Amino acid sequence: MKKGLIIGAMLLLAGCSSTIENTYYQLPAGSNVARVDSASSGNQPMIWVEQVSVPDYMAGNGLVYQTSDVKYVIAANNLWASPLDQQLQQTLISNLSKALPGRIVASAPLGESHDTLTVNVTGFQGRYDGQVVVSGEWLLQHQGRLIKHGFNLTLPQNEDGYDALVRTLAIGWQQTAQQIAKSVISLN
Structure with missing residues (x-):
């Protein structure tokens, strides 16, 4: 009988324990990305978004939050649905495609003649002061020339929570795509 009570109590305690859900x-993808006017030359130039790299601490599944000037926390239960570098590449391609309608923007080269864009993201996190950081640099190979630009955006996160953090990060990434698009247009 005691054995049955102990097992029953254990089952009751196990049933009452709460599990944290991921x-x-x-x-x-930015639906409000503005089109950048460009003159169409008849043939569509191509931009190959070769790679978007992120630091190792951002390459895991957890969203990153900066808690001080030197400390970062990686969320254990608030996770990226797919690898961050892939999401950044896919949304960059989408945003550049919308901003540069006269160009083909793709994740693989579609011919011999194309520009190549490589992006290195160094910051993509929320911060202890209510700001969101999107920073890094991009390198464009255009007709034998190398064009390199940095980006460093700090945006206010207007609401609390991870949903607002992800939406604000997306706005910063859209703004980065706009900067890249304007630089591409200025090359012609």
């Missing part, structure tokens, strides 16, 4: 996030 929440998964995906960057939204």
Whole structure:
């Protein structure tokens, strides 16, 4: 009888324990990305978005939050739905395609003649002061020339929570795509 009571109590305690559920996030593709006017030359130039790299601490599943000037926390239950570098590449391609309608923007080269864009993201996190950081640099190979630019955006996160953090990160990434698009247009 004692054995049955102990087993019953253990089952009751196990049933009452709470489990923490994981929440998964995906960057939204920008629907409000402005088109950048460009003269169409008849043939569509191509931009190959070769790679978007992120530091090792951002390459895991957890969203990153900076808690001080030197300390970062990686969320254990608030996770990226797919690898961050892939999401950044896919949304960059989508945003550049919308901003540069006279160009083909793709994740693989579609011919011999194309520009190549490589992006290195060094910051993509929320911060202790209510700001969101999107920073890094991009390198464009254009007709034998190398064009390199840095980006360092700090945006206010207007609401609390991971949903607002991801939406603000997406806005910063859209703004980065706009900067890249304007630089591409200025090359012609």
